[in-house]
Amino acid sequence: MYCPLVKKGDFKRVFETGRRFSSKYLVVYALPNGLDFSRLGLSVSKKTGSAVIRNKIKRRLRESVRKRLAEKPLRYDIVIVARTAAAGAPFADLDRMIAKTFAGLVNEDTTDSNRKAI
């Protein structure tokens, strides 16, 4: 279960206070959100490529995150920034990185996160 991350302030909070995982193709920021589901934000720079390439990267990342969250439901605000190398990456590599990153995340105590959210 997830929904898109929308607000500019939410992005800013995740960038500044969230955990950071870097890899060849991606930079992933994650922050517990205190909700019953995760929210996903994607950032692909115009320098990465044309609209077609950028769309393809976002679709692949969305697909990968959907599959990983189905296996392991997290309650995080996640922002994934694609690096320029992600344009030519095979889907299997991207998926492996997402899975590896999610393996390092654990849901926090519910009451604690609720207090934070409010």
Added chain:
RNA sequence: CGAAGCAGCACAGGUGGUCGCUCGCCUUACGGCGGGAGGAAAGUCCGAGCUCCAAAGGGCAAGGCGCUCUGUAACGCAGAGUCCCGGUGACGGGAAGGAAAGUGCCACAGAAAGGGAAACCACUCCGGCUUUUGCCGGAGAAAGGGUGAAAAGGCGUCCCGAUUUAUCGGGAGCUGUCUGUUAAAGGCAGCAGGUAAGAGCUCACCAGUGCCCCGGGUGACCGGGCGCUUGGUAAACCCCGCCUGGAGCAAGGCCAAAUAGGUUCCGCCUUGAGAGGGGCCCCCUCAAAUCCCCGUACUGCGGGGAGACGGAACGGGUUAGGCCGCAAGACCUCGUACAACACGGGGCACAGAUGAAUGACCACGCCCUGUAUAUCAGGGAACAGAACUCGGCUUAUGGGCUGCUUCGGCAG
């Protein structure tokens, strides 16, 4: 066979399965069924629809367009033509009105670059001087020389013979034009008058040009006659003709919530202005009032006052808030008509997201690459992703097919 030039066509990797996204419909719900990127969706270069604002009219400014006719909702688009340029040719390219309304510019060189008494050298004739060479003066100004992109349109040649000594005949050649050809070719016209010699004079031909005439064409323009000989540049200013109100779906409409300022009224305090309209002007429209107070003879007339602060109500803006706008045609094809187009018949399709939907995996077959082959391995090719909707233009781009035409070579 080789080289080249046009025109057109369809495609944009297929089928099946699993999981997932988005929209619509059905269902109480679980869920089910169906739709889901392109030829350029791109660039945003034109033209329209649609929406809001403005709008009596005229002029100016600004911007755009600029051969003709036709088509179209419209266009800077298209079709058919005209003229010019390039190409042996098929064919390609052209912002192609006006330089005789005016202004400006034309570097360097050159006497001179737009009106300059067209200069200099050299030249011809006449007169004078001189042994000659030559010098001086006058007249003439064509051919020749030098600069430059351009010097005031170009061109009128040569030989033989005869004689009436400026004409005739013959030949070659040149120029122009016509016919025809792949090419060679052929026909016609001109090559003259004048003069000391010549010419810018007369004449012939060609070129250019004209608010001239005749003929053809809807027209651009073409052909002929007549007149004239005028440098180029308007993608320099400009002139002429035609067109253009402004903004854009974040247009615009409705709804919701919260808050500071705005308008009206009340209280309190106190003393200020015509407003609106398009880029501007003439001007036009609405106003020159209303309310309160005072004076006076009711209407009326004269004089004075109204903005800040607090409360209430109202309507706008903001909050990337929600809904609507927001989804079947200026389409394709066949026939008629010279083409675009129009008319008639038939056919087909018709995404609506909003931090923004098309993806991932598997199987089969197909294509490409690697390897001697099979197996096998890798990849699915190019350009590229709708954002209110259409008609065009431009640009990017894969492999393939079809038709026509031109030039050259070889063979029959």
Added chain:
RNA sequence: CGGGGCGUAGCGCAGCUUGGUAGCGCACUCGCUUGGGGUGCGAGUGGUCGCCUGUUCAAAUCAGGUCGCCCCGA
């Protein structure tokens, strides 16, 4: 959706308005100066003016198209 600007030598810029010679600084090379280096002085090398087409006798400059980059407004 609307508007504006830039592209010239390895780098940063001028020249474009009013068309005829492409220039400045740094950098680079050589020489002088110094015992040597730096500094300084002098000389020199180096540019398809983003690309295509056109106008013109002549285009970095004018016109049209195109490509790339940057900025602004709603």
